[in-house]
């Protein structure tokens with residue numbers, strides 16, 4: 714590897730109360746790379762992503778950002794240094810308009826005009842819907858809004874939890890094309906998915922989780938081969 718990892722998890726154990734759901738998780742992703750984290754329901758993907766976002770403190774092991782241990786750091790400070798999670802369910806405000814949702818993106822000191830410029834350049838379709846309540850848009854448009862809010866905040870690392878959830882394959886393809894474009898600008902991406910096909914098309918590396926452990930890791934083509942017939946279906 715030529716580049717040091719921008720984001721890494723080292724020997725992470727984590728859980729809820731007395732229950733440990735992650736066991737010695739090691740992950741790393743370099744700047745501008747797309748890491749796919751795959752696995753069935755309950756494998757621990759969302760928990761891994763929350764640890765990577767600094768939102769869930771591991772009981773052992775470390776989170777490293779640009780080589781610096783940031784385990785247990787203030788999540789707001791981590792967001793300011795560029796870690797951005799789009800949670801399962803998108804994290805947008807359904808009763809607010811598209812414009813209002815974008816206006817709330819201020820935490821990295823980006824001006825309102827700049828936020829709108831970035832959002833509408835990346836997703837022109839949202840510009841026509843500035844005054845529409847977010848919750849009345851299609852699922853794909855809502856996911857676009859979630860991504861637009863994220864990239865308007867100028868993230869260094871974008872953590873995506875099941876982008877494809879509930880969306881038609883064509884829309885999922887469009888969204889992952891956009892993920893590819895975002896990564897090409899140097900943003901580091903970690904994308905969790907239960908169904909592998911779309912994300913493996915843009916991933917640079919992939920891991921598969923089961924029962925809180927990483928059971929496979931490798932190049933997308935190798936992972937695709939290994940997963941053949943297991944649960945590659947879906948969108």
Ligand code: ATP
Pocket residue numbers: 729734752753754755756757758759760761907
């Ligand atoms: P899914 O796609 O279903 O969300 P996942 O791979 O993302 O699955 P996690 O959500 O990380 O998996 O869940 C891993 C394990 O941790 C599961 O057994 C789950 O029941 C448990 N878990 C998740 N969140 C909590 C919580 N807040 N309290 C207790 N247990 C939890």
